[in-house]
Amino acid sequence: MSSVRAHWLNIAGFVASCLVGALFLWIITPDDFIKGYSSYWQSQVEDVSQYISGYRAYLAAPWQWPLLGIPSLNWPHGTTLTFVDAIPAFSFVLKLLNTVIHVPLNPLGYWMLVCYGMQGGAAWLLGRQLAGSDLLRVGLVVALCILMPSLTARMGHSSLQAHFLLLLALTLYFRGRAAARPDIVLWTVLLLVSFYVNFYITAMVAAVMVASTGDRWLKTRKAGEVLASVVPVIAVVASVPIMLGTAFGQAVPDTGFGFYSMNVLSPIGHGFLVRLPFYVPGTGGQYEGYNYLGLGLIALLALSVWLRQRQGKTEPAGAASYFGPVLVCILALCVIYALSNHVYVSDVQVLEWQIPSFLTGLFEAFRSSGRFFWVVSYALVAVAALSLGRVALPLRAILVVVALVIQLADMIPTYREVGHSLEREPHILADMDEWRAELAGVTTIHAFPKFKCPGGYAREVLPLQSVAAEGGYNLTTGFISRYGADCEAIASEIDASDPATSAYVFATTHFTPEQIASYMPENAQCKTLEIWSICRVTP
Known part of the structure; x- marks a missing residue:
């Protein structure tokens, strides 16, 4: 086989393998999953909420040092894309593109498409390295790598899809x-x-x-x-x-x-x-x-x-x-x-x-x-x-x-189970319209308890992170990996805050009305939304 012919065969095989990988993802996932619109993405209490809200907070942040910083989460200390599992390399490229075009508010379906397409392409390169011109064995490598069960099993953890x-x-x-x-x-x-x-x-x-x-x-x-x-x-x-x-x-x-x-x-x-x-x-x-x-x-x-x-x-x-x-x-x-x-x-x-x-x-x-x-x-x-x-x-x-x-x-039964798991019902706890109305004039949400403190779990923290990212608010906690907080510093944080631009949000799953009242001044007014009590201090 001439070198020119081998070169074009390699390119054609790589592209075809990428298409096969992308097609496999399209077959096993529900409608609009890749576009980011399916019900799977409409959840405020699952890991995907962490990824999407972290990405949105990063997209809305001004360019600064470090380049992957997110100042609005874990405010005022901030965090980075790495610790919200928002695929830093991918999000960074999208933020660059966002300066000239509008990028999706939920790009994770497209990220999956990249991963499965590249899974096929990378498998082609591996197969060619192992088997040379034996396209039968090269095709075997491509197929087995695309069909690898451990790849589809981690569909819920976006960054871990990068097996390629x-x-x-x-x-x-x-x-x-x-x-x-x-x-x-x-x-x-x-x-x-x-x-x-x-x-x-x-x-x-x-x-x-x-x-x-x-x-x-x-x-x-x-x-x-x-x-x-x-x-x-x-x-x-x-x-x-x-x-x-x-x-x-x-x-x-x-x-x-x-x-x-x-x-x-x-x-x-x-x-x-x-x-x-x-x-x-x-x-x-x-x-x-x-x-x-x-x-x-x-x-x-x-x-x-x-x-x-x-x-x-x-x-x-x-x-x-x-x-x-x-x-x-x-x-x-x-x-x-x-x-x-x-x-x-x-x-x-x-x-x-x-x-x-x-x-x-x-x-x-x-x-x-x-x-x-x-x-x-x-x-x-x-x-x-x-x-x-x-x-x-x-x-x-x-x-x-x-x-x-x-x-x-x-493996077909497993792929079907994966598809069914991606069709879960939406789970929205915090209605954005209601929160916007309650947070008029607010720039910072002081949330209690903090993530990883007693009572500060996904159900209490993740929806608040979604609210903060979508509404453009600072949040004093966040569903953040490798994160630690002073769980006892509630009163001192409230005292140090600016009441004119702050809202104080307490999870009613952890704090009683009496406990909330003990932290807030007498001129505070509180309102319950779902599992949170939102308190504002009136002048």
Whole structure:
């Protein structure tokens, strides 16, 4: 095949794979989901409310330093896009575009479209890197990556849909195994984009980058390449003061490592064609460790083991030239971390180990450890594709078709469940017209209790964040990750505020009328709206 023809084939395959990924999203989601109008987005008490309100508050904020700052939430300290999970890289681009065109007030459906389209495109690049011109195996990689169950399972967490970044990291790794020099520029761009999409994705991309550096060093023994691999990290660190300011210095650690983990049986325990009747999650947080592979992929992996045994335990399809020892170690560590320090087989804890004290901060930062199996899932897709390399072409075609039919048959009920979950009824607690009427002349909403204080939960805080973002008000709290507040500083905050431009909002689910009256001066007037009491101080 000529180089020109191969070039155009690569472009055509990439575009077609992107379209297939986008089409898959369109098929499994309700009408108007992608446009951002469906009922799924009309909720003030779900995570999507955090993302949308954070994005709107950022869009309405003036340009300032840091570039990703949101001064109106957690006022007067502010916060950043990162801590409201509003996909900083995507929101930043939209804010730039908003200076010349009107951008959507809810772009998350389009973000999903980008993720699924790029999932197909990145899978094409990975497949080409693994299988070259064998379009049968390339197509298998594309299909398995688009159909990956763990991708659709996290539909409710927008930034975590960017699995395509993991595929690009693996592509760069496999490309680097044969390249004359490492792709430092591409690694830098990939790590920067990942960092401003999601920290969990970043950690996995960085782990694959470390594996690439380590395995290249074992092969070339060039210390200069190891030094050059620091460039992407330096670029990320240098960007933080500009984009995030001192946000990390204000972050409060979260607990939950060991609770939001992966079950040992998770990769094989969620099927519809073949079920494990004894499998139940070991903790209430193991939904974060949903990592089912699908029966088609499981069958291909079983076939790869059989082929390896049959061929005298030699690596099938030259997999040893693709998976270096450092990558294998990194993937094994990802599995161990995903299982956490409380290892469950179904609901039986079979192992517990103590976290080294010097790693406590890291483990708190990435408490939802079950997610770290994602990169392993895609590496297993690569293993399956490579294993078919030594199978005769007619049989290979049959195996690919059968595997994909099984994968679809096994997963269609799951995709239907996802579609049904996206058709939930709207849940609006705070009517914006009523709040605007009550907040006439107000610039700042002083809300109590603060998020993460007793009584300050999603139902009490998220609707207020939506009101603040839509109405252009400052809010003294927010549904913000890694957030801490002084829960006892109610009286001092009220005393320090400007009563002429302030409203004081108390959640009646936590405060009694007598408690509210004790905090407010005698000339305050309060009115109840839904689960809040809105108090204003008259001159």
